[in-house]
Amino acid sequence: MDCRNTVQRIVAILVVVGISFPVLADPVYTYGGDFNLPILDPSGPGGLMTMAAIEVPDPFIIRDLDVHISITHTSVFDLQLFVQSPFGKRICLNMYDFTEFFEGADYKQTIFDDEADVSIEEGEPPFTGRFRPKAIDPLNRLEVFAGESAYGFWQLQIYDMWPADTGTLDSFEIVITTPEPAAAILLMLGVGLLSLFKPCRDT
Template sequence: MKNLNYTGKAKLKPVLILTKLFTVILIIFSCSSNDDGSAAARANSLQVFSGDNQSSYIGNQLSDVIEILVNDQNGNAFAGTTVSFSVSEGTVIPNIATTDATGKALVTWTLGSSIGEQILTATAFANDGTPLIGSPLNILAEGLDLCQILTNTEQLPIGPDAGTETNSIINVSDDFIIAPDVLVSINLEHTFDADLEIFLIAPNGLIIELSTDNGAGGDNYTNTVFDDQASALIIDGIAPFTGSFRPEGVLSGLIGNEAQGDWILKIIDDAGADGGMLLSWSLQLCRS
């Protein structure tokens, strides 16, 4: 009887071991699967839902929020994933976000000071610490210059009859308040510069005197830039006035006015005989 009892106990050990092993397998399986036996959902991939490739003026917030989408292994939206954000420059708010019930994490982006491409990077990880598919993810935006240069290249006659007026228009379609630095550039041909009176007229009717009766009997204004910050005065210049000159009026008087509307370059030929041609002119306006 002792031998039989010993043998019986020996046969029970493998059964107990197999039972415990089967229990462990069941526990592992139940933790990684749903009630129907399918694999439990887990964060799998990261992608841009909306907001990529926007543009705005440097230092300004993009008009649309950035939406990042996290999907599970079956392509369904996945909630509860932490997404971290960083920018090459500027500010992103918040810099850490958790995906909502639609699988999205939303942030706003205020651009930095560089003109051109700027980059926002989103990163997210699975529970085991591995990066999601698509992470890190770069979102691009373009920073626009606060200053714009508009040009009219229509050629118009100047003179030759005394009192003849030449008016050339540049239309500004954007609605913004003018900030420093206003510049006016002109190219014109004329055989007696001292006959000319040149003005800039703003959309609100404000008149800025650029140059009147300067240059004596010299010819032309060639790549002439009117700039309040220039060291040379236009009244001291010599035709063809190539370079930058302070105008007779003050361009900074335009600061704080609205930019939108028609800007007029008015040229008056106040003497007869000599004449010429307006070749082109440009206007630089900046916003804050």
């Protein structure tokens, strides 16, 4: 093999890697599913917590995390929603105080996503679509989980603060994006280049 052919093959490999990179970059993993879990209803003001847990068996490093939920409930004003990582970090997804009272039911295919265009405060039940978590403070963002290992039990904590209205947690999922596998791509590229140069040295 002459050097010209070698260069052509190197260029071909770079083109293939360049095309494949967007496909290989940023792997996304989904954990969780259906729960059909009754939400505990308090007998008076003060609230009760219902907790759902998802086990993530993989020690991936988190680059981005979204939370997907569906809840059937006759008054979502009653509910406070939190997600907590295996390492104890917790953020509020949504909650209301007395000044924000409204009537409305259900979260249907609601996705909490830091990159969403709309905050949950701007939404209305049943909150179908993508929303940023409630901005109770500047650090109340899903990005606080970035850099953590995903391994362990993730909790959705639902506090029902008022009696009478009832419901169920229908589904709960976390969607984790991990860093792009750049090191693996470079390793494959290096092995390919070495195999190409070996025939040139032998001629």
